[in-house]
Amino acid sequence: MADIERLDTWVKYKNGLCSDCMGSCCSMPVEVKLPDLVRIGVVDEFELDEPIKNIAKRLEKQRIIQHFNFKNGIFTLTQRANGDCQYLDQKTRLCSIYALRPNTCRNHPQVGPRPGFCAYTRNPQHGRKVST
Numbered sequence: 001m002a003d004i005e006r007l008d009t010w011v012k013y014k015n016g017l018c019s020d021c022m023g024s025c026c027s028m029p030v031e032v033k034l035p036d037l038v039r040i041g042v043v044d045e046f047e048l049d050e051p052i053k054n055i056a057k058r059l060e061k062q063r064i065i066q067h068f069n070f071k072n073g074i075f076t077l078t079q080r081a082n083g084d085c086q087y088l089d090q091k092t093r094l095c096s097i098y099a100l101r102p103n104t105c106r107n108h109p110q111v112g113p114r115p116g117f118c119a120y121t122r123n124p125q126h127g128r129k130v131s132t
Helices: 034-040 045-049 052-061
Strands: 065-069 074-077
Touching: 034 045, 034 052, 052 065
Parallel strands: none
Antiparallel strands: 065 074
16 A cells, blocks of 8 residues: 555556556645646636636635645645545545546656656455445
């Protein structure tokens, strides 16, 4: 089992690894840029003419982001109390916005804390029917 905080426990990524994972990468902070927020649907294109600080304030108030780095124009999405991304389905452990996911998620694990490696943790529900 990988520990997100300990990069030496991460495993070399290979195709198919995500299919039976708990979505460990979805418990890391997700940094996004404005185009990601437009794609996700939390910022409208007409808002792009507004000062970015105003957009950040609105998103913080709505608890969509937990931090905005003005210098780099990077927003950090809000995480749940357990550290999970707000868009991670708690039952299935799958991304609820997969087709719209931010570039950070699209490019993981090619980029990130340890490129080419991921914090793989096997999903104990894999291969079993999840009761609803």
